Amino acid sequence: MGKHSFGKDERVRKRRDFQQTYSVGERIATRHFVILLNRNPLGTSRLGITVTKKIGSSVTRNRIKRLVREFFRLNKEALPASHDIIFIARRSVVLARFHDVCEDLKESFRQHSHQ
Numbered sequence: 001m002g003k004h005s006f007g008k009d010e011r012v013r014k015r016r017d018f019q020q021t022y023s024v025g026e027r028i029a030t031r032h033f034v035i036l037l038n039r040n041p042l043g044t045s046r047l048g049i050t051v052t053k054k055i056g057s058s059v060t061r062n063r064i065k066r067l068v069r070e071f072f073r074l075n076k077e078a079l080p081a082s083h084d085i086i087f088i089a090r091r092s093v094v095l096a097r098f099h100d101v102c103e104d105l106k107e108s109f110r111q112h113s114h115q
Contacts (some may be wrong), residue, residue, distance in 0.1 A: 006073045012048030012084050021048065021084045030108040032093035032101060033068075036086040037112075043081055047072045048086035055089055063090050067101050075102075079109060 012018055017040075025036035033082070040046065049068050051061040068087050079085060093101065 004010060004076075006075055009042075009097060010046055010072075010076075012046045012086060014088075015045075016052075017084060018048055018086065023084050025084070025086065028108050030104050032090055032096055032104050033093045033108075034088040034090065035105075035108065036084075038084045038086075040078040040082055040084050043082055045076065045081060048084060049089075050086060055091060056094055060094055061089075064093055064109060067093075067096075067098055070098070071102055071105055074105055075106065075109075078106070080113075086089070 014023070021036050021038040025038035028035040028037065047069065049065050051064050053061070055061055055064065068089075072085070096104075
């Protein structure tokens, strides 16, 4: 796959993988998301997104998922390698623009990599 693609092999798709990351994953809190990181043996990072109905309508939830997928697709190299990365949306993300989301997430991963 190309460096800016986003295929099925880069998605957390199974419930047990989500559950494992929820239970043992490392947590990073940002203004718009809670991010869970869990090492995987696959050699590639995978993305999972959780946006509950409390956040808003299906249109709003789908917009948030598109923002996160686009961030992941464009910033794969900067993210931790061989990890399952799950983004859990917070209510504040509803009003955020793509630029705001990107800056928030980039900063959180920069801080995490220096710890």
